Amino acid sequence: MRFPKPSEAELRILHVLWDQGPSAVRDVLAKLEKTTGVGYTTILKLLQIMLEKGLVERDESSHRHVYSAKLAREDAEERFVDDLVESVFNGSKKRLVLQILEDAKSSQKELEEIRRTILEFEKGAVR
């Protein structure tokens, strides 16, 4: 089954859930209010919408509901990459890779890191 693509604000919340694990609204707010300045009920509403969409699930055993990501980080990453390849690079993953390399060309350090990353991967290293 295909899950809906998270919006920007939803993605910010998912990052918190991925990093911190199951969290109440207040826990999510704690991480996001400094950077986004967003209010409590905004997070709450978003989590409720995400629940409807199936992006998160919640534990209602306590009055203080606890939300956890139902969409795995890797699945989300793959989905976003696939969508990008489709909409921007005409379905060619090769062209995306080329663009990344082309993009990093200006920075010797960055290019070197990518080269190292690929080498590690070829040796069978996982992340």
Added chain:
Amino acid sequence: MRFPKPSEAELRILHVLWDQGPSAVRDVLAKLEKTTGVGYTTILKLLQIMLEKGLVERDESSHRHVYSAKLAREDAEERFVDDLVESVFNGSKKRLVLQILEDAKSSQKELEEIRRTILEFEKGAVR
């Protein structure tokens, strides 16, 4: 100066302008109506909005206005990749590269193509 990020529909139009060069509304429509089923005035309106945003420019010397992309393909690609890295991969291009490799792992053919792409790039080949 930072150009606005094209929306999905705007991006579809930009692809046409990148592929075909300067085009009138009808020319853009010809390419998009089969795939998207969208109407004439929709394309027109979008082009007008894109003109305001600075994504395209237009030649009004003839009654039939001709639009051309002001935003270069490569710049758009770079912008979309950067935004993806920022919003999904926590700013780490390395993690994006890893995800692409991880993603292609299932397909031997795809992985091989990426490997070849990187090799070509290292030899100084341009796209």
Added chain:
DNA sequence: GTTGACTTACGAAGAACTTCGTAGTAAACT
């Protein structure tokens, strides 16, 4: 020069997204 086809301009509607205010409910603390 009138008609008909094509074009632009523009308003508006519906959808998704983001945000918050208000109201009601549960818990906690004197």
Added chain:
DNA sequence: AGTTTACTACGAAGTTCTTCGTAAGTCAAC
């Protein structure tokens, strides 16, 4: 028990995006 604090639910407003309908302008061809 009563008050204060914290939480959930929900409606609603503002924004952007996408789409189209309608009106008005241009041009060629009859």
